[in-house]
Amino acid sequence: MADLQDEPHSAGIGAEDLPAPAGPGTQASALERAAALLSVHPVADGCNTLVWTLRQSPYHDIETPDAGVDTDIPRLRAGGVGAQFWSLLVPPQGGPGDGAADDRVVSDTLEQIDAALTLMRRYPDSLCLALSADDMADARNRGRIASFLGPVPGRTLTDSLGALRAFHALGVRILAPAGAPWAQETLTAFGHEVVQEANRLAILLDLTGCEPAVAGRLASASKAPVIISNTGAAALNPHPGNATDEVLVALREAKGLAMVTFDTERTGDSLHAVADHLDHVRAVAGPDCVGLGAAFGTEPPGPRPTGLTDPSGYPRLIAELLDRGWPESDLALLTWGNALRVIRDTEFTARRRPSTAAPV
Template sequence: MADLQEEPEAGPSVGAPETVPGPVLAGALERAAALLAEHPVADGCNTLVWTLRQKPYHDTDTDIPRLLRSGAVGAQFWSLLTPVTGDRVVADTLEQIDVAHELLGRYPDELLVALTAGDLADARNRGRIASFLGPVPGSTLTDSLGTLRAFHTLGVRSLAPAGAAWAQEGLTPFGHEVVREMNRLAMVVDLTACPPDAAIEITESSRAPVMISHTAAAALTRHPLNVPDEVLLAVRAAGGVCMVTFSAEQTGDSLHAVADHLDHIRSVAGPESVGLGACFGADPPHGHPAGLGDPSGYPRLIAELLDRGWPEPDLALLTWDNAARVLRDVEFTSRAAHHRKP
């Protein structure tokens, strides 16, 4: 596996700051840096594991120095979703879990394997990135919950129902069992790419808050992965969090377009239900928006939101507090379920 701290030998530096059109006031950048020092980014989606499986020496848009310093990232969900389907999906997911553990073990001074919300705070206090495994694809589950429990034992803390036979138009009886068991295990339900009807039903079925780890507002950009306002309202009612991606295809090709999506989701779902899920680690089909090509763009995005009038408490919710609260609430629901169970 490639050493992510090494610089490429030739070509443009992957760590070079991007040129971003449009002015951002220097004072806002200073305030953004101070805010991120106190409330780093809890990023809902990093796809580096898949990229490393395909090209172990790939020059990615994510590396340890930029995550810790330039990007001010304090936590990540390491996506284990895979395009593989059919009989290979379980084996492929297990291979991705293995790569993730190898990656985390390679950088023990920078990355901390996170299993609980307490690990989130512990990693921040120790200057490390809290690293949660997941989501895994819901299609790995068929008619048994044993696979779900096995993933949990391996450290996975999130599952995405999209594409699963038990969560197509709505939840089947087995689908309801899956959601209940995820609540019991303190695993986060990630509604990314779920059809709206299914997403709303899952949100209503779950006793714990849900997450949408990488999406954008369908009201601004029509895209299959973007969520309509009725789903945003359901997430708000359930106390969940909707995390905006940095995919130009879903948001538009500029930092300002991403800020527009954040504005919309905040206005519909409320400041307590919006977060960031950049999907760094692999280039999306249409690239990242200008100014957000790697984690070093986070401070400039926060500065843009400050210029738009976002109060600092709302920005603290956006970067860290909303994700941390969802994880705490998911664990609280789990403890309550264990208490009720004979």
């Protein structure tokens, strides 16, 4: 049945959903081709921070567009988004070793999970909780946006793996080691245990924000693919949040996924600049290891590249890549196929791991 679920079905986007093109006839053709491609291979976006935003504005209705927030259901659908990783990270409070801050990050993360689950319940016709690759494919087939919970911060795990198992039971499928004491200058013994348990539970490791050396060690230690849910190419912009070519090569070797962000500080102030980063990541990591992780969801909306100010801009980006000569097979991997494959491979790894683990 899984193979049948992965067969393409329409996600409901068409050329009529796109803004009128401003360029010549060739650009209109590219937009039409982009719409057709997204109807079969919608976007699996690796990062959206709307959950934290909605906690600050709990009565905001995301079925109605609002200029104060850059993400809502109409714009997700207009952009051809078929799966979304909802970030459960919280703004940093305190520093390493701050016990009170560690307590707050745990409680804040639980609040984030509760808010995300409430979001799924509030909009059941558009969003559905996804726990697996089959759920992701099934949501697309039913015209829903598959919603994965995570990442949660690695700082929530201190001396025990119980929290990781509890998060998994609540539906979390992604963990971000950045900032955790077990993944600082090196990967500690406990860090290796975390990686093994994440592999056993089919929880993706998100290396966003990790130092290059630590990112390489995590990628090597994991038996499952790892991801970077929002990044740019450091070779084009040496922003500390961007992935170096060394990290991109490590991702390629681990069959992982680097998901390019839409952030003016990291990827430039135009759609063309973002496309340049996608070109570079594809060239270094390979077409099987590049994806999209815009990091929308802020209030007020942060600085965004021209043409990519909200999720409805995805078709314009795909049209730009078509004009640059990307084959449609590579674009299908970029938008949907690579994310689906990474989740499936993570589940396959989990099935090969021992079915039980001793409490730690």
